[in-house]
Amino acid sequence: MAYLEHLLVLASIYIILSASLNIIIGFTGMLNLGHAAFFGIGAYISALLAKVIGLSWIASVIFGIIGAALAGVLIGIPCLRLRGDYLAIATLGFGEIIRAVMKNWTSVTRGPLGIPGIPKPELLGYRFASVNEFLLLSVVIMIISVWLIHRIIHSPFGRVLRSIREDEIASLSLGKDIIKYKLLALAIGAGFAGLAGSLYAHYITFIDPTTFTFTETVLMVSMVVLGGMGSLTGSIIGAIILTLLPEPIRFVQLPTNVVAASRQIIYSVALILLMLFRPTGILGENPNRKNKILYFFKHLAWKIGLRTNKPEQLI
Amino acid sequence: MSVTAQLIANGIIAGAIYALVALGYTMVYGILKFINFAHGEVLMMGAYFAYTCVNYLGMPIWLALLVAMALSALLGVIIERVAYKPLRYSGRLAPLITAIALSIFLQSMALIIWGSEIRTLRQGSVSKGNEIFGAVITNNQLLIIATTVGVLIILHLFLKYAKLGKAMRAATDNLPLAATIGIEVDKVIGITFAIGSALAALAGVLVGIEQNIEPTMGITLGIKAFTAAVVGGIGNIQGAVLGGFAVGLIENIGIWFIPSGYKDAIAFLVLVIMLIFRPSGILGTKKEEEMGKTESLFG
Known part of the structure; x- marks a missing residue:
């Protein structure tokens, strides 16, 4: 049963990730290919603060969120002048630069060795050590995050984001400060990704740069696209399906690298078929x-x- | 042997390979205004095709190269027909996501078929280098430069004088107009993918002779070559070659100043800086620069 609970913890982390990425891709229309970097920044900041400086869990998480959101703004300021596919490549480039820093700034991040022994979360003297305790914590955090994202999307602010996606020039002509809104969307999305990263770090208790690669971003994009861009429910469904779908492969007797590659094949084939036959995903936003x-x-x-x-x- | 000369020589050798790959990105972008993200993976598959031909079928390396180029050209055309053509008129996001998915797919397939071990196409022992202008260059590296220059000249002549080459340039200039005057646009696009993929396979084999082959080689090389295409001005053939050598030189001279662990990040940094300050590249036109700023993703 611990195995199923473990999967559910991962699923709730991925729900936060795909919902936060959906704010950026689905609702604002910016293809962000550096989301794994925000995930990683949240994880690293939170892990280092908790382990090296000995900050309490809640403080580490908050700094992880702030750090990731700031990274979103810093990346956004130069990149947001770019259009669709250029923006995608630029965010991909930034993501890889951040990963290079994680790998090479050995005095702080220990480079490829990673950070072991990250403390489990502790709240008001209660320690979430076992898997089912953590499951409770992560599900609660996930529900709060999804609710917050839901509120953001259905606020006047969220409507401006969608208007930017539909027609940037029209929104500009209505007096909306496009760059400001896009930056805020990126910062909010990055902040939630940082929260997910922090949850991940304190759950697995070990992080290294190989977790935050471009393939991780592709997985998150697949979840968003599968569920439907611009649908929050879709992101939740997409995250659950893609977390659970490749699991049965684990039970087939195959070498480890073949298992990993098969998961990637499932994700990529699902993405290609979706794009060809149902580009709106399972629950694509459809006003009609x-x-x-x-x-x-x-x-x-x-x-x-x-x-x-x-x-x-x-x- | 002087360090400066050696760094420049290394830059030119790396640049030659980037230029070959960048041509594929730029030719496709020129016609379809779309980044063929899976291009780097075609390069990787090309290298593995050649590896299989040499090691399992016992072919000599030059024959293996030709087979790999032909197979990769076929792969490129299949990718275009199956994954990109149905999405040609469905916005920018869909083909880009398909291309990313394809690149992950090909990478995973290579991992399953050939495993994650590092392979090489290197023949015999490493030969002693020749000293040219104070830099040590091996025979293989001379071969890389000579092959690249030869291929670039042939490509230039093809685009300039051959009927098909002229059709390709016409399609790059104005696709609807080219279709109107009776150029078979689908055929031209197919040929473009075939040529680009064959060049990528050539680059892959050259990398395999000089360095190593591994399933992840496509993504790094692909991004560097894409950077080269952007630096030169995407859509511009001469620009791609210029950009390739520029990126190769910047990268190899750059590691003299910063820790070598950041070598791969240099290309990304160049890419980001270039996209921000001059997205139209060195040889690009103003029109493309404006396009790069305002058009919406779903437009």
């Missing part, structure tokens, strides 16, 4: 969905004779 469902029932009613006039066809 309500009308379509309504049409379906009206049409049904007309077919079975409950309705005399045929409903108007939707476009």
Whole structure:
């Protein structure tokens, strides 16, 4: 059972990651390929503060969030002048630079050796040591995060983000400070990724630069795209599916590197098929969905004779 | 032997390979305005094709190179037809995500087929280098430079005089107009992918002869070559070559000043700086620079 609980902890961490990435990709329309870097910054800051300086867990987490959000702003200031695919490549570049720093700044991060023995979280004298205690903690944090992200997205601020995604120039002409909004979106997304990183670090109790690679970003992007860009529920579903889907491979007797590669193949094939056949994902934001469902029932009613006039066809 | 000369020589050798790969990015971008993210992985597959031909089928290296180039060209065309063509008119995000997924897919396939061990195409023992202008350059490295220069000249002549080359340039200039005057755009795009992929395979084999082959080689080399394409002005053929040598030189001279662990980060830094201050590159036009700033992702 501990194994299933472990998976659920990971799933809740990935839900925070994919929901936070969805703010940036799905709601604001900026393809961010450096999300693993924010995840890593949160993990490293929180782990180092808790282990080396001996700060309490809650303080380390808060600094992890602030650090990741600041990194988001610092990366955003130069990159946000760029359009779609250029922005994607620039964020990818920044992500790799940050990983190079993690790997080479050995006096602080211990480089490829990683940081072992990160203390388990402690809150008001209670220590979340076992897996099921941690599961409780991570699920609570995940629910609070998703609720906060939901509130952000459905606030006037969130509507401006979506207007930027739909038409930047139109939002600009309505007097919206696009760069400010994009920076805030990036900072909020990065901050939540930092929270997830901090949770991860205190859960696994060991981090090294290999966890925060570009493939990790691709996994998060897959979750967002699978669930549907611009759908918070979609991000949750995407994160759960992609955390659990590759697990059965573990039980097949295969060499470890083949197992890892098979997981990547599952993610990538899922992404390609989605892009080809259903680019909106499982629950892509579709303003017409309500009308379509309504049409379906009206049409049904007309077919079975409950309705005399045929409903108007939707476009 | 002087250090400066050696660093410059190393830069030119690395630059020659970046230039070959950058051509693939830039030719595809020129026509489709799209970053073929999986290009680096085609390079990696090309290197493995050649490795298989040499080590399992006993082919001589030059024959293996030709087979690898042909297979990679085929792979490039298949990728275009299966993954990119259906998405040609569905915005910018979809093809980019597909390309990233493809690159992860190919990388994982290579890991399963050939394993994660580092391989090489190096033949015989490492030969003693020749001293040229105070830098030590091995025969293999001379071969790399000579091959690159030869291929670049052939490509230049092809684009300038061959009918197909002219069609490619026309498609780069204005795709709808090229289609209007009867150029078979789909065929031209296919040929572009084939040539770009063959050049990538050539670069992959040269890297395999000079250094090592591993499943992750594509992503680093791909990003560096993409940087080269951006530095030169993406979409611009001469720019890609210029950018390739520029990135090679910056990177190799750069490690003289900063810790060598950051070598791969130099290219990223150059890329980010270039994208921010001059996204149109050294030889790019103003039009592209403006495009790089305002257009929306879903546009």
